[in-house]
Amino acid sequence: MGSDIESLPIPEEKDFRDYILVFPANLGIKPIYVMFNTPRNQPGVVTGRGQKVEGNWxxxxxxxxxxxxxSQIADKLRGRTFNNFDDFRRAFWKEVGNDPELSK
Incomplete structure (x- = not known):
């Protein structure tokens, strides 16, 4: 008994966030749609307490x-919602710049 192997051209990979996972037919498992998200691009709410820092932190x-x-920056940002990590980062550094001790 022989086996037929069919080779199809592999499409150029453009992005690794969206795939259909296909299992061998003899397993009887239906294809699954898989989507990966980068947490940095997801909205989120600031949590945490931070830590007391001194000197050149x-x-x-x-x-x-x-x-x-x-901790003084964490207190100002805690509970705020940001659309993505870049928005959080901008707000973080703005608060650091506004803090007389940290911006020395």
């Missing part, structure tokens, strides 16, 4: 887990 940004969110 940004020195830790490139180390281990990075710099903590200063």
């Amino acid at each position: 940004l020195n830790l940004a490139g180390q281990d887990m990075g710099a903590s969110i200063p």
Whole structure:
């Protein structure tokens, strides 16, 4: 008994967020539509308390887990809804710039 192998041209991959997952026919599993979302592009509400920071708090940004969110900034942003991470980032740095201690 032989087997037929059909090779179809593979389409050029444009984006890896949207696929139809097709299983081998003998498994009896229907195709599944799969969509991946990037959390950075999703809306969200700010939570968390931040941490008390002192001195040059940004020195830790490139180390281990990075710099903590200063508690005074977390207090100002907590509960606010942002359309995406870029909107949050703009608001974060605006608040840092408005804080006399952090903007030194």
